[in-house]
Amino acid sequence: MPAPAPHPAPEAVVALDGVVRRFGAQTALDGLSFTVPARTIMVLLGPNGAGKTTCTRMITGALDPDDGSVRVFGRDPAIEGAEVRRRIGIVSAKPALYDRLSGLDNLRYAAELYGLGRGDDARRRIGEAAERFGITRALGQQVGGYSTGMKTRLALARSVLHDPDLVLYDEPTSGLDPESSYAVLELIREMTDEGDTVVMCTHLLLEAEGLADQVVMLQDGRSLVQGPPGELVRRYWPEHTVLVEAEDPGAVARLAGEPGVQDVRVDGAGPVVVVVDDPARTPDLVFALARHRVRVTRVEVERHSLEDLYFAVRRSSGENPIGEVHP
Amino acid sequence: MRETGSLQWGQVGTVARTDLKQLLQAKDFWGPMVGLGAIFFCVVPTILLFSLTSFTGVEAVEQISQTLEVLPDRAQASIQASTGGEEATPQGQASYALAVFLFAPVAVVVPLTISTAVGAATIVGERERGTGEFLAHSPAGIREIYLGKLLASLLPGYATTVVGFGIYSLIVNLIVGPEVGGWFFPTTQWWILMGWVVPPFLALTLSLVLRLSARVKSTAAAQQASGLVSLPLIMVAYSQSTGALFGGTRVTWIIGGIAWVLALTGLRRGMRSVSRARLLGVADEQ
Numbered sequence A: 001m002p003a004p005a006p007h008p009a010p011e012a013v014v015a016l017d018g019v020v021r022r023f024g025a026q027t028a029l030d031g032l033s034f035t036v037p038a039r040t041i042m043v044l045l046g047p048n049g050a051g052k053t054t055c056t057r058m059i060t061g062a063l064d065p066d067d068g069s070v071r072v073f074g075r076d077p078a079i080e081g082a083e084v085r086r087r088i089g090i091v092s093a094k095p096a097l098y099d100r101l102s103g104l105d106n107l108r109y110a111a112e113l114y115g116l117g118r119g120d121d122a123r124r125r126i127g128e129a130a131e132r133f134g135i136t137r138a139l140g141q142q143v144g145g146y147s148t149g150m151k152t153r154l155a156l157a158r159s160v161l162h163d164p165d166l167v168l169y170d171e172p173t174s175g176l177d178p179e180s181s182y183a184v185l186e187l188i189r190e191m192t193d194e195g196d197t198v199v200m201c202t203h204l205l206l207e208a209e210g211l212a213d214q215v216v217m218l219q220d221g222r223s224l225v226q227g228p229p230g231e232l233v234r235r236y237w238p239e240h241t242v243l244v245e246a247e248d249p250g251a252v253a254r255l256a257g258e259p260g261v262q263d264v265r266v267d268g269a270g271p272v273v274v275v276v277d278d279p280a281r282t283p284d285l286v287f288a289l290a291r292h293r294v295r296v297t298r299v300e301v302e303r304h305s306l307e308d309l310y311f312a313v314r315r316s317s318g319e320n321p322i323g324e325v326h327p
Numbered sequence B: 001m002r003e004t005g006s007l008q009w010g011q012v013g014t015v016a017r018t019d020l021k022q023l024l025q026a027k028d029f030w031g032p033m034v035g036l037g038a039i040f041f042c043v044v045p046t047i048l049l050f051s052l053t054s055f056t057g058v059e060a061v062e063q064i065s066q067t068l069e070v071l072p073d074r075a076q077a078s079i080q081a082s083t084g085g086e087e088a089t090p091q092g093q094a095s096y097a098l099a100v101f102l103f104a105p106v107a108v109v110v111p112l113t114i115s116t117a118v119g120a121a122t123i124v125g126e127r128e129r130g131t132g133e134f135l136a137h138s139p140a141g142i143r144e145i146y147l148g149k150l151l152a153s154l155l156p157g158y159a160t161t162v163v164g165f166g167i168y169s170l171i172v173n174l175i176v177g178p179e180v181g182g183w184f185f186p187t188t189q190w191w192i193l194m195g196w197v198v199p200p201f202l203a204l205t206l207s208l209v210l211r212l213s214a215r216v217k218s219t220a221a222a223q224q225a226s227g228l229v230s231l232p233l234i235m236v237a238y239s240q241s242t243g244a245l246f247g248g249t250r251v252t253w254i255i256g257g258i259a260w261v262l263a264l265t266g267l268r269r270g271m272r273s274v275s276r277a278r279l280l281g282v283a284d285e286q
Helices: A052-060 A081-086 A103-113 A120-132 A148-160 A178-193 A229-236 A249-255 A279-291 A306-316 B009-025 B027-054 B058-069 B073-083 B090-102 B106-129 B131-137 B142-175 B188-215 B219-247 B249-273 B276-280
Strands: A012-023 A026-037 A041-045 A067-072 A088-091 A166-170 A197-202 A214-219 A222-227 A240-246 A261-265 A272-276 A296-301
Touching: A012 A052, A012 A197, A026 A052, A026 A067, A026 A197, A026 A214, A026 A222, A041 A052, A041 A178, A052 A067, A052 A081, A052 A088, A052 A166, A052 A197, A052 B131, A081 A088, A088 A148, A103 A120, A103 A148, A103 B009, A120 A148, A148 A166, A148 A178, A178 A197, A214 A306, A222 A229, A222 A306, A229 A306, A240 A249, A240 A279, A249 A261, A249 A272, A249 A279, A272 A279, A279 A296, B009 B027, B009 B142, B027 B090, B027 B106, B027 B142, B058 B073, B058 B090, B073 B090, B106 B131, B106 B142, B106 B188, B106 B219, B106 B276, B131 B276, B142 B188, B142 B249, B188 B219, B188 B249, B219 B249
Parallel strands: A041 A197, A041 A214, A088 A166, A166 A197
Antiparallel strands: A012 A026, A012 A067, A214 A222, A240 A272, A240 A296, A261 A272
């Protein structure tokens, strides 16, 4: 008898399609759709109350949608919740640890609930997770005596104990000092390097910058924009611009007509904006300005960060949203 | 969201064991519990029984004899038969009546009080501490979580009662035994009471308390509401357990049977009151 064909791997680890979730009169998620490809870091960005936490609760199946569909690993968490949750690791906004128990007992509890049992395998995994997050020496202490950073590390260790395929982090650096925050973000980066898929909620734009493969910007339970950050920035600011400041700003207008220069905008208040076909033209611009005897005080290739994008999108939401960029 | 499939008893045990472990860590919580059991099962019986058997005045003995006449005929016959009838002293008969019949409600009041105190905080406590989030996202089934918490609430009360009952038996036999011709306690009806009547009353009370714990917003509110719910049940259990002892073995079995039916119905309904949304503290899960 021929071996059965393997099931094709689902294209997306998480897929939300038109998900609506209401709490009484309040709509927490309003037709939200996005997908999370395997082995990527998806960052859900948005202010408090935007629907980020509700989103993670939908993904684990802890909450059902009122409308729309949620698929995780190709399954409906509302129906096959236990199977889905067994493959998910989560760190909630609060570490959700049992203060009266020791760190070890917290990890043992998770190991048992996630089906690892109490045997050698569970002990080995607990040891490995504790070592990885640097909490081995504190395992015997009651969690109530842990610092915030230690609690976060314990929660992180607990989230990966069962070797999940998907990890959900809801504000994982909340309440941490800068050093601990940096360490946590490094650990998350390492995890994706090892092949995990990560969904992270945050309102800290600097955290998301450089970490996110994909972002979904949420507001009032709706997606304002989503896609890879670089793509989104290019879509929002399609022009390559160079900012030039000179002793005589009006003289910068002489760049018009130079090769690759598409436009020169002088408004008198700020720097002169020179639109070019390629930022690599910048040295040529400086050379041309020198040739025109323009005394330059500053030249800067304008680069837009995720933070710029976030505020720009939020400012323009409802007016001219830039839509979705799919990978 | 209805969760179906076979019950995972391993997860029930895990939830219960972890809750009990936390309870053991909370000395400020179980200290008063042990104190309550000690007062009801040891201190009060010892003082009363010892005082009773030590009376020597004629007037006091007559008063004690009169108190036995208010007991039902069946109970009086039982006292006569068990204490050797006319040969027993009035003090012996009175202390036997006290030990066998009048302290019965204690066996119900203690576990109900302790288990109510534990159970009231169990679900709302998870929510208040934020650990409900961990449970809600875990693969543990909601029925398993409910039953685990039920067990963890039931066991401290019942264990205190069993230990207290053992000590109480010893006290009764040591103080009253010599007056009535040897060790006699526990009687058959007490065994049935402890094994058949008390557990369903506990389960019934806890099914209501856990429902409250799932619905209210704070532990304080849960404690208050549980007190209101458990007080009438304690009174019912008090009267039923007394009646069970007075009414004979058959009545005890019947009372226990009815209590079991009510308890199982209550547990079934109580299980539906717990949901992942409630563990998360999201109010309007449908």
